[in-house]
Amino acid sequence: xxxxxxxxxxxxxxxxxxxxxxxxxxxxxxxxxxxxxxxxxxxxxxxxxxxxxxxxxxxxxxxxxxxxxxxxxxxxxxxxxxxxxxxxxxxxxxxxxxxxxxxxxxxxxxxxxxxxxxxxxxxxxxxxxxxxxxxxxxxxxxxxxxxxxxxxxxxxxxxxxxxxxxxxxxxxxxxxxxxxxxxx
Numbered sequence: 001x002x003x004x005x006x007x008x009x010x011x012x013x014x015x016x017x018x019x020x021x022x023x024x025x026x027x028x029x030x031x032x033x034x035x036x037x038x039x040x041x042x043x044x045x046x047x048x049x050x051x052x053x054x055x056x057x058x059x060x061x062x063x064x065x066x067x068x069x070x071x072x073x074x075x076x077x078x079x080x081x082x083x084x085x086x087x088x089x090x091x092x093x094x095x096x097x098x099x100x101x102x103x104x105x106x107x108x109x110x111x112x113x114x115x116x117x118x119x120x121x122x123x124x125x126x127x128x129x130x131x132x133x134x135x136x137x138x139x140x141x142x143x144x145x146x147x148x149x150x151x152x153x154x155x156x157x158x159x160x161x162x163x164x165x166x167x168x169x170x171x172x173x174x175x176x177x178x179x180x181x182x183x184x
Contacts, residue, residue: 018046019130020156034061056119063120075143090128148175
């Protein structure tokens, strides 16, 4: 066995479930200030070091809102083909060719963006790439709106079975109670 292989550092990419969950978080409870956007990115752990290093501006907040509006169109797409067209449009707008980078000196990993981008572009890239990987890896139907009447919240289905229909256990329970009462 080559001993140098054991010293390699492997970084998991932030493009995936964490980025999709950040999008769900930001559309469910929209950030209203640049400081709040920075805090929410920090909480998510998605590229938090880069967000900390850069000052989040009002322009970044506006750019993220535009990307989230586009993302909601992906969520609300009525069929698979339309969903694919919408996410491909986001990928074309926000990402670049994938490449290996060691920009922080802490190990090689993939980026789908230039190293020096604004926080708004960074978040848009993470959300679009993460969503594409989520849909390709877990299933094209794994985004949606809560099935509870009156709830418009979004969910990203990370369940093992791929049958999530509610944004939260509270909404699932509320709907179960409603169905039970309707039967009796």
